[in-house]
Amino acid sequence: GESVGLHLPTLSVQEGDNSIINCAYSNSASDYFIWYKQESGKGPQFIIDIRSNMDKRQGQRVTVLLNKTVKHLSLQIAATQPGDSAVYFCAEDSSYKLIFGSGTRLLVRP
Amino acid sequence: EAGVTQSPTHLIKTRGQQATLRCSPISGHTSVYWYQQALGLGLQFLLWYDEGEERNRGNFPPRFSGRQFPNYSSELNVNALELEDSALYLCASSLEGGVGQPQHFGDGTRLSIL
Numbered sequence: 001g002e003s004v005g006l007h008l009p010t011l012s013v014q015e016g017d018n019s020i021i022n023c024a025y026s027n028s029a030s031d032y033f034i035w036y037k038q039e040s041g042k043g044p045q046f047i048i049d050i051r052s053n054m055d056k057r058q059g060q061r062v063t064v065l066l067n068k069t070v071k072h073l074s075l076q077i078a079a080t081q082p083g084d085s086a087v088y089f090c091a092e093d094s095s096y097k098l099i100f101g102s103g104t105r106l107l108v109r110p
Numbered sequence: 111e112a113g114v115t116q117s118p119t120h121l122i123k124t125r126g127q128q129a130t131l132r133c134s135p136i137s138g139h140t141s142v143y144w145y146q147q148a149l150g151l152g153l154q155f156l157l158w159y160d161e162g163e164e165r166n167r168g169n170f171p172p173r174f175s176g177r178q179f180p181n182y183s184s185e186l187n188v189n190a191l192e193l194e195d196s197a198l199y200l201c202a203s204s205l206e207g208g209v210g211q212p213q214h215f216g217d218g219t220r221l222s223i224l
Contacts, residue, residue, distance in 0.1 A: 031210065032210045034212060034213070036215075041217070042217050043114070043200050043202075043215035043218050044200070045215070046214055046215075049212055051210060089152070089153065091153075095166065096158055096165060096166050097143070097155040097158060097168065098143070098145075098153075098155060098202075098213060099155070100145075100152050100154075101152065102151075102152040103152065
């Protein structure tokens with residue numbers, strides 16, 4: 001079936017270190033990708049997006065990398081802070097719907 | 111700017127009943143999407159409404175239905191509730207329908223089936 005592949009792993013990082021969260025997607029024809037952050041009891045929060053004609057996009061403390069050859073996305077968070085602790089989802093925009101991975105839990109150690 | 115709002119926050123029903131969930135999109139957004147987030151299953155696409163019409167549907171039975179009103183708000187209706195319908199139901203909106211429009215989410219309605 002359709003899938004953007006993340007099997008809810010947990011990434012534990014020290015406060016101040018950089019974090020890298022990876023994601024594999026399945027549809028090579030997808031044109032648009034989004035990263036979301038979901039904190040407990042809340043809905044997913046938009047972090048950053050990237051279109052398929054780009055391979056890198058930067059925001060405030062976050063960078064998304066897209067490798068279309070191997071259908072891989074990554075989210076880099078610089079100087080990770082306690083407030084970054086959450087579940088992170090990548091999503092693939094396919095046929096006017098978002099296909100989500102299962103998420104990665106990011107834990108930030110003080 | 112107010113975000114996507116959903117009501118109620120929590121809803122408790124029994125098997126066989128019907129549930130109605132409501133969503134108000136961000137002002138100016140015309141597209142509304144519904145997703146189900148069940149424990150251990152991630153977010154699954156349910157429905158997409160744009161300009162009052164259903165534009166796309168996920169792999170859910172017909173007892174999941176909805177509508178979009180002229181003010182772009184939306185309802186999700188679930189009939190003949192089953193235990194496995196227990197989940198967080200999330201609504202998202204975007205400026206217009208189509209690929210490349212970021213979807214912004216509300217905080218969801220937690221539906222519990224007893």
